[in-house]
Amino acid sequence: xxxxxxxxxxxxxxDDIHDAExxxxxxxxEEIHDNPTPAQExxxxxxxxxxxxxxxxxxxxxxxxxxxxxxAEKQAEAERQASDAAQADEAISILETxxxxxxxxxxxxxxEFENYKRRTAKERQELLKSAGQDVIQAMLPVLDDFxxxxxxxxxxxxxNLLRGVELIHSKLLSTLRSKGLEQIPVAASDTxxxxxxxxxxQTTAPTPELKGKIIDVVEKGYKLGEKIIRYPKVVVGQ
Numbered sequence: 001x002x003x004x005x006x007x008x009x010x011x012x013x014x015d016d017i018h019d020a021e022x023x024x025x026x027x028x029x030e031e032i033h034d035n036p037t038p039a040q041e042x043x044x045x046x047x048x049x050x051x052x053x054x055x056x057x058x059x060x061x062x063x064x065x066x067x068x069x070x071x072a073e074k075q076a077e078a079e080r081q082a083s084d085a086a087q088a089d090e091a092i093s094i095l096e097t098x099x100x101x102x103x104x105x106x107x108x109x110x111x112e113f114e115n116y117k118r119r120t121a122k123e124r125q126e127l128l129k130s131a132g133q134d135v136i137q138a139m140l141p142v143l144d145d146f147x148x149x150x151x152x153x154x155x156x157x158x159x160n161l162l163r164g165v166e167l168i169h170s171k172l173l174s175t176l177r178s179k180g181l182e183q184i185p186v187a188a189s190d191t192x193x194x195x196x197x198x199x200x201x202q203t204t205a206p207t208p209e210l211k212g213k214i215i216d217v218v219e220k221g222y223k224l225g226e227k228i229i230r231y232p233k234v235v236v237g238q
Contacts, residue, residue, distance in 0.1 A: 126225060136181055137229055140222060143173065147220070184221035186232045190214045196221070198231035205237030213237055 146169040153162045184196060191213055192199065200218055205211045214234045221232030 126227065132179055133224055133227075133229060136176055136179060136222075136224060139172070139176060140230055143169075143176075144219065146172070180225050182223050184223055184228070184232050186214065186217055186221065186234065188214055188216060192234065192236045196228065196231065198233050199236045200233045202236045202238045210237040 146165070149165055150162070150169060153165055156162075186197065189210065197214070198221075203215055205213070205215065213236070215237045216235040217232060218235065219230075219233040221228065222230050
């Protein structure tokens with residue numbers, strides 16, 4: 001028991017000595033560091049510029065790397081913007097082409113529609129003017145009969161009869177005129193026109209001046225609006 005106790009005290013004593021020596025060594029290191037020798041000062045002076053130079057070089061390299069990275073990013077962004085601008089220009093060009101095509105198509109359709117409106121309006125007017133063409137054409141022989149009757153009655157001495165027939169003829173003619181009927185003016189000695197005259201026959205002209213001209217009107221001609229519904233029948237001199 002006593003021997004083991006003595007041994008423990010010796011160990012404790014040795015540990016205390018070791019701690020004291022360690023503390024002394026630290027104090028010495030601090031004194032050396034705080035108060036370096038001339039040789040150490042020279043070594044520190046030589047090492048410090050190298051450390052500073054290394055740090056400066058490292059910072060410079062970092063800045064260069066950062067600059068290159070920023071330049072690469074800006075270049076990539078510029079390329080992206082240029083690509084986007086090129087795509088936008090191409091899209092605009094395509095849209096302008098399509099717009100021109102659609103505008104041309106619209107103008108064509110508009111022109112066709114305007115032509116259609118004019119054509120249908122003209123057809124409608126002609127239809128309105130010639131709506132009763134069949135009925136009016138059927139009445140033309142009645143007008144012819146009235147004309148012949150007036151010629152024969154005028155040879156008699158019955159004036160009352162003549163006035164009565166003239167009144168009926170005038171009413172019938174005015175009614176047909178209100179529906180668009182017009183007599184085609186033609187008379188003897190007029191120049192023959194195949195577009196508006198129908199030659200029944202040709203005869204020898206009594207005078208040289210009547211050659212190629214109308215000698216006699218056999219039947220009156222009429223038109224309804226602008227449309228000829230019966231050509232005047234004439235005799236032409238030759």
